[in-house]
Amino acid sequence: MIEIQDVTKVFGSGEGAFRALDEVSVTIRENEFFTLLGPSGCGKTTLLRLIAGFEGPTGGQILLGGEDLSGQPPYRRPVNTVFQSYALFPHMTVAENVGFGIKMLGRPKSEISGTVSEMLELVRMSHLADRQTSQISGGQQQRVALARALAPRPKVLLLDEPLSALDFKLRKEMQLELKRLQSETGITFVFVTHDQEEALTMSDRVAVMSDGEIRQIGTPREIYDHPAERFVADFIGDTNFLKAEMLGREGESARLRLASGQEVHARASEATASSGTVTLAIRPEHADLAPEGEGVLGGTLEDIVYFGTDTHYHVALDGGGERFVLRKQNQPDEDRGYQRGDRVGIRLGRSAGQVLRD
Amino acid sequence: MARSFDVTRQPGFTMIAIACFVLLYLPIILLVAYSFNAGQSISQWEGFSLRWYVSAWDNEQIQDATIRSVIIALGASLIATSAAVLAALATTRTTPWRGQTVAFALINQPLMVPEIVTAVSLLIFFSMIKVWTGYTGLWYLVIAHAAFCIPFAYMPIRAxxxxxxxxxxxxxxDLYGTPIKVFRHITLPQLWPGILAGGMLAFVISLDDVVITEFVKSAGQDTLPTYMLGQLRRNITPEINAISTALLAISVLLVTAFFFMSRTRK
Known part of the structure; x- marks a missing residue:
């Protein structure tokens, strides 16, 4: 659908040049909810603006349905954008905003009004069609911006952190709303966010970016359970990092020796080395507390933090003082009876960890 | 609590402020007051009357000068505002280009160059054209006014x-608007308050110009300000006060409108 091939974007020149994107390649499939996730300055918004045509790439090309978009101005690309600031036209009503794109395409009046009411219905804003955009709330402006971008039936909808200005509850609601809109319209969504939770809950696939490069592409589960490198593991969710010695690898299954001397199994991609010291990433909820002497690691309970839905146990590992955090979901009226200072063991599920690429 | 420097708390501040306002506005208040004088004098009060307004209204020379002033101001502000819109677009909506700072300085030069220099140079320049073409109409004044009005129209539009x-x-x-359509449907509708404000500012500036007009005008092309200047050389009557007060009223109205226009829809 969208093929991004070796795209590089450099802003400025000479000393002050900034490489926002460095030979990025990714293929976004038809009808996919694809998310670009990364910290600010990682190049995700730049990539979005290149697809929209607001900027031109310094190198590489972007193809839409096999057609090269190079040199096509934004108004000739069948791609629409939902801006972070919504960018609603302040001198037009809600309905005029929604109808702007199809009006520019020169469609007849009857078709425009039909599409506008259909779109307003889709985002549940029909009752506010004649309002000025300054007279509606942030959440409603968000819906109008969506309707406006969807009305011309673009091949691709680009969304630039559209939920970041909304409060928590509204954001949750709009996350579901966006998923619904995507499946109802069948349009490919390219969604930019720095919020990992948003990325995990909404996306079919996620590309994690940093420093102008894509670090990993995969389904939310792949990205979360099997981060390829330390940046991804660290950026998405909480992770424990342990040094371990690689004993051998068969396909994607690796055998490792931990600092405690115990052997464990973990997943490793084909690209990782089959010997030497490696970093093992383990999610806090993939480990379990055990009585002292059991499990693969031992240590002292340093802190117990209650979070409502779950409790975090901070363990200072024996020999070296590394910290290991476990997360257990709370059950009604359950007290596991642990106290600060308790000696505990840590059990790992089979292939609970992921060996990171260095 | 540490206080930052507050000028209103310095000794003598109130006195200086009052003195400034008195100097600024007392003469104007006197001028307005004496426009209603019943007598011939502009400094001796002899009772209230509207006779000087009536006499100014009936004065054919004043009528002529007023109409001429308005025509010139309308023409000049129209030309200046159109040029200012283009200049503002070129200095805000393009990727920075070589010579942009120079262009910016050139657009604003009428604010810096002494008006008398512009006036003399226009006098010489236009007299050359007059010899060459034989045309002696109002256009010289319209164009001269348009030129020095551009920076005044330019500033609010650019802002x-x-x-x-x-x-x-x-x-x-993004929504399929070509550059021309985007300008027509999005930029221009939002630019209107700025354009109106710039136009009105240009209008007011043109309306009360003396120096350049005095130099550029041909015989019988008096505008209201140059007519008043001419009257001062003869005997001064409160008629001058009446015209001034009327001009003042128009300016205050326009400037107030300008203020509200540049403030709304922000």
Whole structure:
């Protein structure tokens, strides 16, 4: 659908040049909810603006349905954008905003009004069609911006952190709303966010970016359970990092020796080395507390933090003082009876960890 | 609690402020007051009357000069505002180009160059054209006024353009608006307050210009200000006060409108 091939974007020149994107390649499939996730300055918004045509790439090309978009101005690309600031036209009503794109395409009046009411219905804003955009709330402006971008039936909808200005509850609601809109319209969504939770809950696939490069592409589960490198593991969710010695690898299954001397199994991609010291990433909820002497690691309970839905146990590992955090979901009226200072063991599920690429 | 420097608390501040306001406005208040004088004098009060307004209204020379002033101001502000819109677009909506700072300085030069220099140079320049073409009409004045009105029209328009959300124009392009359509449907509707404000400012500036007009005008092309200047050389009557007060009223009205226009829809 969208093929991004070796795209590089450099802003400025000479000393002050900034490489926002460095030979990025990714293929976004038809009808996919694809998310670009990364910290600010990682190049995700730049990539979005290149697809929209607001900027031109310094190198590489972007193809839409096999057609090269190079040199096509934004108004000739069948791609629409939902801006972070919504960018609603302040001198037009809600309905005029929604109808702007199809009006520019020169469609007849009857078709425009039909599409506008259909779109307003889709985002549940029909009752506010004649309002000025300054007279509606942030959440409603968000819906109008969506309707406006969807009305011309673009091949691709680009969304630039559209939920970041909304409060928590509204954001949750709009996350579901966006998923619904995507499946109802069948349009490919390219969604930019720095919020990992948003990325995990909404996306079919996620590309994690940093420093102008894509670090990993995969389904939310792949990205979360099997981060390829330390940046991804660290950026998405909480992770424990342990040094371990690689004993051998068969396909994607690796055998490792931990600092405690115990052997464990973990997943490793084909690209990782089959010997030497490696970093093992383990999610806090993939480990379990055990009585002292059991499990693969031992240590002292340093802190117990209650979070409502779950409790975090901070363990200072024996020999070296590394910290290991476990997360257990709370059950009604359950007290596991642990106290600060308790000696505990840590059990790992089979292939609970992921060996990171260095 | 540490206080930052507060000028209103310095000794003598109130006195200086009052003195400034008195100097600024007392003469104007006196001028307005004496426009209603019943007598011939502009400094001796002899009772209230509207006779000087009536006499100014009936004065054919004043009528002529007023109509001429308005025609010139309308023509000049129209030309200046159109040029200012283009100049403002070129200095805010393009990727920075070589010589942009120079262009910016050139647009604003009428604010810096002594008006008398402009006046003399226009006098010489236009007299050359007059010899060459034989045309001696009002256009010389309209063009001269338009030239020095451009920076006044330019400033509010540029400010408006700079204050505009660039995302709006991008959204317009994203929604299939060609550059021309985006300008017509998105930029221009939001620019109107700035254009009106700039136009009105240019109008007021043109309306009360003396120096350049005095140099450029041909015989019998008096505008209201140059007519008044001419009257001062003869005997001064409160008629001058009446005209001044009328001009003042118009300016205050326009400037007030300008203020509200540049403030709304922000």
């Amino acid at each position: 408006r353009l700079q204050g505009m959300d660039l995302n709006l124009e991008q959204a317009g392009a």
